[in-house]
Each structure stands twice: as structure tokens, then as C-alpha cells.
Amino acid sequence: MRCGLLGEKLGHSYSPELHAFFGNYDYELFEVPPDQLGDFIRARDFQGLNVTIPYKTTMLAICDDLTEAAAAIGSVNTVVKQLDGSLLGDNTDAAGFEGMVWKSRMRILGRKCLVLGSGGASLSVQYVLRKLGAGEIVVISRTGEDNYTNLDRHRDASILVNTTPVGMYPNTAASPVDLREFPQCEGVLDLIYNPARTALLQQAEALGIPCLGGLYMLAEQARCAAQIFTGEVIPAIRTKEAYHALSRRKENRILIGMPGCGKSTVGQALAQRLDRPFVDCDQELERILEMPVGEYITHYGEEAFRAQETALLTQLGKASGLVIATGGGCVTRPENYPHLHQNGAIIFLERELSKLPKKGRPLSLRGSLQDMYTIRLPMYRRFADITVANDGPAETVAQTVEEAYEHFSD
Numbered sequence: 001m002r003c004g005l006l007g008e009k010l011g012h013s014y015s016p017e018l019h020a021f022f023g024n025y026d027y028e029l030f031e032v033p034p035d036q037l038g039d040f041i042r043a044r045d046f047q048g049l050n051v052t053i054p055y056k057t058t059m060l061a062i063c064d065d066l067t068e069a070a071a072a073i074g075s076v077n078t079v080v081k082q083l084d085g086s087l088l089g090d091n092t093d094a095a096g097f098e099g100m101v102w103k104s105r106m107r108i109l110g111r112k113c114l115v116l117g118s119g120g121a122s123l124s125v126q127y128v129l130r131k132l133g134a135g136e137i138v139v140i141s142r143t144g145e146d147n148y149t150n151l152d153r154h155r156d157a158s159i160l161v162n163t164t165p166v167g168m169y170p171n172t173a174a175s176p177v178d179l180r181e182f183p184q185c186e187g188v189l190d191l192i193y194n195p196a197r198t199a200l201l202q203q204a205e206a207l208g209i210p211c212l213g214g215l216y217m218l219a220e221q222a223r224c225a226a227q228i229f230t231g232e233v234i235p236a237i238r239t240k241e242a243y244h245a246l247s248r249r250k251e252n253r254i255l256i257g258m259p260g261c262g263k264s265t266v267g268q269a270l271a272q273r274l275d276r277p278f279v280d281c282d283q284e285l286e287r288i289l290e291m292p293v294g295e296y297i298t299h300y301g302e303e304a305f306r307a308q309e310t311a312l313l314t315q316l317g318k319a320s321g322l323v324i325a326t327g328g329g330c331v332t333r334p335e336n337y338p339h340l341h342q343n344g345a346i347i348f349l350e351r352e353l354s355k356l357p358k359k360g361r362p363l364s365l366r367g368s369l370q371d372m373y374t375i376r377l378p379m380y381r382r383f384a385d386i387t388v389a390n391d392g393p394a395e396t397v398a399q400t401v402e403e404a405y406e407h408f409s410d
């Protein structure tokens with residue numbers, strides 16, 4: 001059986017991995033420009049399709065038949081070729097979003113909900129919010145009556161749902177709104193799944209507002225589509241399993257800690273254990289700067305080095321599935337945190353100060369390590385999700401890191 005994802009640009013898609021988890025069929029990426037969509041559909045060289053930007057409403061008109069849900073929502077994200085070759089358009093985004101709401105445990109009943117964006121995904125979200133009894137649903141779009149210049153009309157919103165691509169990889173610094181404008185906000189749902197924690201979600205976290213990213217919705221809509229493709233029941237627990245497996249696979253493991261505490265050594269062992277790429281920030285910087293980092297700091301000063309380090313972390317933090325050993329001082333710049341946190345679990349590696357080598361580390365040689373530790377400890381703790389002692393063989397410590405991560409990841 002030949003299935004796949006139809007869209008205009010698909011580079012970032014996690015769908016092939018998800019469908020491999022749910023079913024035993026080929027799942028390809030069909031990147032089709034608008035002027036070739038007609039030919040692609042006429043050729044009918046597929047059994048099942050998922051549909052993404054910008055074709056969710058286009059397919060509504062193209063399909064020969066529509067399910068009740070697809071017709072009511074006005075958006076098609078799943079298509080099956082029927083026995084006579086005709087196309088049946090369905091919608092599993094709504095089921096996906098509903099699953100995401102249950103997972104988030106947010107209460108929709110009677111709440112004023114702000115939906116950012118007015119595309120195909122927004123239609124599915126609105127449908128579900130109506131179904132769950134939202135008090136009021138306001139759609140914010142760039143050109144509509146309610147737009148980003150008059151958001152102050154909706155300061156009383158309780159739930160915010162982002163259906164726009166603002167904040168999506170690779171432009172991860174962007175956020176569609178400033179949550180401080182919504183003092184009554186009690187929940188933020190972002191349909192974006194790459195990065196796992198968008199700038200919007202990170203602001204929600206910082207303000208103590210419950211929030212959830214789009215990976216769970218992606219997994220649930222994929223399970224529902226896989227049921228339609230295969231005609232078999234796939235239990236809902238499989239969504240949870242796929243979500244956990246994929247978020248663990250994608251999440252970077254990022255080591256922080258005092259200079260010489262073993263980040264590079266344990267990081268390498270961890271990467272080997274997880275069979276994933278390892279990136280050592282200091283080594284990357286040495287490649288970029290064309291000299292040892294110690295030499296760079298001695299020549300150009302710590303500030304210049306920190307700027308180079310932040311520039312690297314801005315890029316590196318966007319990646320997925322890596323083990324990253326940072327330089328010991330990256331925590332001294334608070335702006336490095338969102339870069340590391342967006343896609344990563346941050347592990348603070350602790351090692352007895354007397355065991356830390358100082359050679360080639362000008363900042364360690366400058367004063368006492370105890371003084372540095374006193375200043376930095378609160379910074380390491382602020383960044384850290386997990387703390388692990390580096391007090392055994394590197395392979396054993398790497399195992400302990402991964403065990404701690406198992407408890408930490410949800």
C-alpha cells in the first residue's frame with residue numbers, strides 16, 4: 001500500500017516516522033507545487049494521503065466524497081482512494097486536537113478561547129472547541145476584523161491556541177503574541193511540534209501557565225489516519241507510545257556543568273549508548289574560530305568568546321536528536337537558556353572540584369574553582385532539568401543520565 005503526505009514544502013515532517021510506528025505500509029513525502037497538483041491527483045498513484053499546508057481546503061473541493069466531519073469542518077487532512085478510484089476526504093486533525101486537549105487536561109467549557117490563525121488547522125480547532133462547549137471562540141488573523149493590532153479587545157481570553165507557523169523551525173525566536181497581554185490566560189496550546197517548546201510555550205512556562213506543544217496532536221491524527229488507511233483498529237494507547245517514543249528520540253540531551261566536570265567525556269559515552277550524533281560546543285567553536293577556545297579567550301577576552309558561544313547555541317539548540325556537551329560557562333548568559341530548552345533536556349553534571357583539570361582553561365586558572373562554583377551553582381541549577389553526579393566510569397554515568405531522563409520525560 002502506498003500512502004504519504006501531500007503538501008508544498010515538507011522538509012521538517014515527522015509523519016513518516018509516526019506512520020512507521022502505526023502501520024505496515026509505505027509512507028512517502030509528496031512535495032507537490034500548486035501548478036502540479038492537478039496532475040498528481042489525476043495520476044491517482046496512491047491509496048491514502050495525509051494533506052498539509054496549503055492544500056487542506058483545496059482537497060475539500062477536489063475529493064469526490066466527504067465524511068460528515070470533513071464537510072462540517074471545511075478541511076480535509078486525510079484522503080483515501082476508494083475501490084472505484086474515487087477520493088474520499090476525511091479529517092483526523094479534529095480528533096488529533098481533541099486528544100491534545102484531553103492530554104493537556106485544560107478545561108474548555110464556558111471559556112473564552114482565542115485561536116491564532118485562520119487556515120485549515122484553525123478550522124479543525126474551532127470545530128473541536130465548539131464541540132467542547134467553549135464560551136466564545138475568537139479567530140485572530142492578520143487581515144480579519146480581530147487581528148494582531150487590536151488584541152487588547154481580548155485581554156479576558158482564558159485559552160490561547162496557536163495554529164499559525166509563527167515560531168516554527170527554523171525561525172524559532174518568533175512568537176505570535178505576548179502572553180502578558182492576557183492576564184486571565186489559564187492555558188496555551190501550540191500546534192507547532194518543532195521545536196518541542198516554542199517561544200510562546202516557553203513564555204507560558206515562565207509565567208506559570210499550563211501549556212502543551214503539538215506533538216501529541218500530530219501523533220493522534222496520524223493514528224486516526226492509519227486506522228482509515230488500514231481499516232484496522234489501532235488502540236489509543238498507541239498514540240501515547242508513539243508520542244513518548246518520538247519526543248524521546250527528538251529531544252536533545254544537553255550536558256552542562258563546571259569546566260572539566262566531564263561533559264565532553266560523558267557526552268560521548270551517552271551518544272554512543274543512544275546511537276546518536278554528539279556535538280561538543282568547544283570543538284565546534286574551535287573549528288569556527290580556528291584556534292583553541294582557551295587561546296581565543298586569552299586573546300579576545302571572555303565577552304567576545306561568550307558572543308561566539310551564544311551565536312553557536314542559537315543554531316545548535318534548534319537541532320533535534322543530538323547529545324550536546326556545552327562549554328562550562330554557557331549558563332552565565334541567561335539568553336542561552338531558551339535556545340537549549342526549546343528542544344532539549346538539560347543535565348547538570350556534578351563532579352568533585354578537586355578532580356577538575358584546569359589545563360587549557362584560562363578562566364579556571366584565573367582564580368579559585370571554589371569561588372567560580374559558588375557563583376555558578378545557582379546558574380547551573382536554574383538551567384538544569386536533571387542533576388547527575390559524575391562519580392564513576394563514564395559509561396556508568398551515561399547510563400545513570402539516561403535513567404534519570406526516563407523519569408524526567410513524560
Ligand SMILES: Nc1ncnc2c1ncn2[C@@H]1O[C@H](COP(=O)(O)OP(=O)(O)O)[C@@H](O)[C@H]1O
Pocket residue numbers: 257258259260261262263264265266325328357390391392393394397
Ligand atoms: N567519569 C570519569 N571518569 C574518569 N575520568 C573522567 C570522567 N569524567 C571526566 N573525566 C576526565 O576529566 C577530564 C575533563 O573531562 P572533560 O570531559 O573534558 O570535561 P568538560 O568537557 O566538562 O570540560 C578529562 O581528562 C576526562 O578524561
Ligand SMILES: O=C(O)C1=C[C@@H](OP(=O)(O)O)[C@@H](O)[C@H](O)C1
Pocket residue numbers: 257258259260261263264282293294297326327328329330360361362363
Ligand atoms: O567554564 C567556562 O567558562 C569555560 C569552559 C570551557 O569548556 P569546558 O567546560 O568543556 O572546560 C570553555 O568553554 C571555555 O574555556 C570557558
Ligand SMILES: [Mg+2]
Pocket residue numbers: 263264280282325326327
Ligand atoms: Mg568539554
